[in-house]
Amino acid sequence: MNKVKKNVAEALEGIGDNMTLMLGGFGLCGIPENAIKQLVLLGVRNLTCISNNAGVDDYGLGLLLQNRQIKKMISSYVGENDEFERQMLSGELEVDLIPQGSLAERCRAGGAGIPAFYTPAGYGTEIAEGKETKVFDGKPHILETCLTADYSIVKAWKADTEGNLVYKATAMNFNPVMAMAGKITIAEVEEIVPAGALDPSFIHTPGIFVQRVFQGAVFEKRIEQRTTRNREENGIR
Amino acid sequence: MALDKIGIAKRIAQELQSGWYVNLGIGIPTLVANYVPHGLDVEFQSENGILGMGPFPFDGEEDADLINAGKQTITAKPGAAFFDSATSFAMIRGKHVQLTVLGAMEVSQSGDIANWKIPGKMVKGMGGAMDLVASAENIIVAMMHSNKAGESKLLKTCTLPLTGVGCVKKIVTELAVLKIEEGKFWLMERAPGVSVEEIKQKTEGELVVPDFVPEMVF
Numbered sequence: 001m002n003k004v005k006k007n008v009a010e011a012l013e014g015i016g017d018n019m020t021l022m023l024g025g026f027g028l029c030g031i032p033e034n035a036i037k038q039l040v041l042l043g044v045r046n047l048t049c050i051s052n053n054a055g056v057d058d059y060g061l062g063l064l065l066q067n068r069q070i071k072k073m074i075s076s077y078v079g080e081n082d083e084f085e086r087q088m089l090s091g092e093l094e095v096d097l098i099p100q101g102s103l104a105e106r107c108r109a110g111g112a113g114i115p116a117f118y119t120p121a122g123y124g125t126e127i128a129e130g131k132e133t134k135v136f137d138g139k140p141h142i143l144e145t146c147l148t149a150d151y152s153i154v155k156a157w158k159a160d161t162e163g164n165l166v167y168k169a170t171a172m173n174f175n176p177v178m179a180m181a182g183k184i185t186i187a188e189v190e191e192i193v194p195a196g197a198l199d200p201s202f203i204h205t206p207g208i209f210v211q212r213v214f215q216g217a218v219f220e221k222r223i224e225q226r227t228t229r230n231r232e233e234n235g236i237r
Numbered sequence: 238m239a240l241d242k243i244g245i246a247k248r249i250a251q252e253l254q255s256g257w258y259v260n261l262g263i264g265i266p267t268l269v270a271n272y273v274p275h276g277l278d279v280e281f282q283s284e285n286g287i288l289g290m291g292p293f294p295f296d297g298e299e300d301a302d303l304i305n306a307g308k309q310t311i312t313a314k315p316g317a318a319f320f321d322s323a324t325s326f327a328m329i330r331g332k333h334v335q336l337t338v339l340g341a342m343e344v345s346q347s348g349d350i351a352n353w354k355i356p357g358k359m360v361k362g363m364g365g366a367m368d369l370v371a372s373a374e375n376i377i378v379a380m381m382h383s384n385k386a387g388e389s390k391l392l393k394t395c396t397l398p399l400t401g402v403g404c405v406k407k408i409v410t411e412l413a414v415l416k417i418e419e420g421k422f423w424l425m426e427r428a429p430g431v432s433v434e435e436i437k438q439k440t441e442g443e444l445v446v447p448d449f450v451p452e453m454v455f
Contacts, residue, residue, distance in 0.1 A: 026285040026322070027308040029301060052322070079361035089359070097360065100284065101326030101368030108323040119330065120371035124349075124402035127367065157302075169319050170286045171302040176321040204321075221301035227293045227309040 003163035003213045004192055008038045011186050011214035015151055017044050018071075022107065022149040022178040023051040023061065027080075027224045030171030031060050032155040032188040034216035040067055050074040050147055052103060052174050054084050059222050068092070074147070076100035080224070099127060102144050104177055109146035111180025111209065116145045152182025155216075156205070159189040160198045163207030172204065179209045186212045190219060238430045239411040240453075245379050247272045248453055249338055249409050252377060253279050260284060260329065260369060262339030263307040265379040269338055280314075282334055284325050284365040289317030306365065326365070330372040337373035339366060341380045341405075343395045346442035348405040348417045350378065351397035363400060370401030382410040382439050389441035391415070391422055412436050414453065421445050426453045 005011040012035060015021070021039075025031030036055075039047075040063050047070050054073055055061035064070050065083050072094035078084055087093035098106070099121040109117055118141035122128050132143040154175040157168035165187055167175055179185045187210050240248065246268035253259065253269075255278045261267050270281055270290070281290040283305040290305060291312035299310040313319075328334055343351040350370055353363040370376060383389055391408065408415045413436045414426040423445045427436060429452045437444060 026306075027304065029285070029304045029308070075362060077362035077364040079359075085359050095360075097362045099363055099367035100322065100365035101330060104322035104326055119368075121330070121368040123371060125367065125399045127363075167319075169300065169303040169313070170283075170305075172319055172321050173286050174322045177323045223299060223301050223310060224304070224308040225310065226299055227311075228296045228299060229293045231295050 001163070001207070002161050003207065003210060004161050005212050005214045008034050008188070008214055008217065011035070011188075011212045012038050012042065014184070015039070015042065015044055018046045019044070019150040020048040020050065022147075022152040022182055023049060024154040024173065024175035024178045025060070026052050026170065026173035028055065028060050028222050030155050030167070030173050030175055031055070032153045033060065033220060034218065035153045035186065035188050036060060036063055039064055039069065043067070043069070045069050046071040048072040048074065050107070050149060052076050052100065054078045054081050056080050056224070057083050059220075065093070072096065074098060074103070076103050104174060106144055106147040107174065107177040107181045110148040111177065114146060116143050118143055147181060149178070149182045150184070152178045152185040154179045154185065154187050156187050156189045158191045158193060158198065159187055159210070159213045160193050160195050160207075161213075162195050163187065163210030163213050164198055164203045165189070165205035165210060166198060166202065167204050176205050179205045184211045185209055186214070188214060188216045190216065238428065240428045241411070243268060244428070245409050245411060247455060248414065249377055249379055250274065253277055253336070255279065257335040258282050258288065258328070258333065259336045259338065260334050260373075262337070262366070264340045266338040266340060267307060269379075282325070282328060284322075284329065284369070286320050286322060286325050287311075287313060287317060288320075289314040291317070326368050329365070329368055332372060332374060334373065336375045336377065337369050338377045338379055339369065341378045341390065342384070343390050343392055343397050344378055344380070344405050344408055345392050345395045346417065346422050347420045348403045349395050350400050350405050351395040352400050354398045356398065366400050370404045373404070376405050376407070378405050378408045380408070380410060382412045382436075389439055391440045391442050393442045412439065424450050426451055428453055
């Protein structure tokens, strides 16, 4: 089944106002940057965005925030973004903060047909308020429900034409679980190769989870915290 | 003399044991990786999806696709592995990680920890902290003994919204090493030259002080 779309515009067809979107990435690492720019161009509004973070002011999901396209964010950590803070404090933006492991598992569960699961994370905190509690092996757990999305937009390193995906290094993060949880999953990739060019033993996301694939036109891949060692100081030339 | 942040990291590094997988939080905990005793075989896990985290890359070799949970550019050691976020927290919840080191705003004498939210101020979120503290069997808190206003961070009960309940077993501050047992802080070691009196005075929660409190050895 050929999943390849000719460009980002064709890949994002059908995304409209009031939809729920999942967007992969951790910080600015492994985000579908070309698709996010296209969402800005499309001008779709009142979006509910499920993403671990919310980008920075002028990059990543920060671009959608600036344009007031997001109604609600579901995330685990949203620092590093002044516009986010302003909209949240003024009440323009709804925010649902979820422990990171619960967020990942809720996406995985959504894609795996598991409606809910118990986790110890957040027990005894305000996250547990209003949630069912049950004790297993003497330890209290809270019930968390699964998450799904109208569209999941993920970023992978390579795809084949069948939609099989391979991620690079820690740019994998939330992308595989979000790919599973979208009614329609769109993969933005750096390179599309013919079917058969990827070793089937080394596929991260099997193509069954992916409906559309496109090659991003430009990858800026911005670095949030550039931390390095100096060669000379470390005695290496 | 009270320790500096590096001193706290060095003292925590003494707690590491060969064969352990260790998750280090942002801030002082990250520094622990720099002081692993020579010959000790430990691997660092970062919850964004790497086992076998190495040092920062050399200038010019940064890779935007290779970061830690603090969003800093890092390297991968030979034998490293990458994985997705659900697998990462399976390692954490499933107790495959032997030690978690993280910072805190407050710790109570019953082992409760608060480190994610100050009401009325900007809420940035808990990230992975709630999952980590709820599941880890061995948690060391690395923090200063008092906050910037000079108030003790070792309390009878936490005043800030909790990250987890009854989970902290050990704390290393610039003044002392303390354990938590039977709903009390127990003074185990003091920083070189720091008096028991000073530690008592700066600990709001109930503190058990043995007859002899050794100085930390570096």
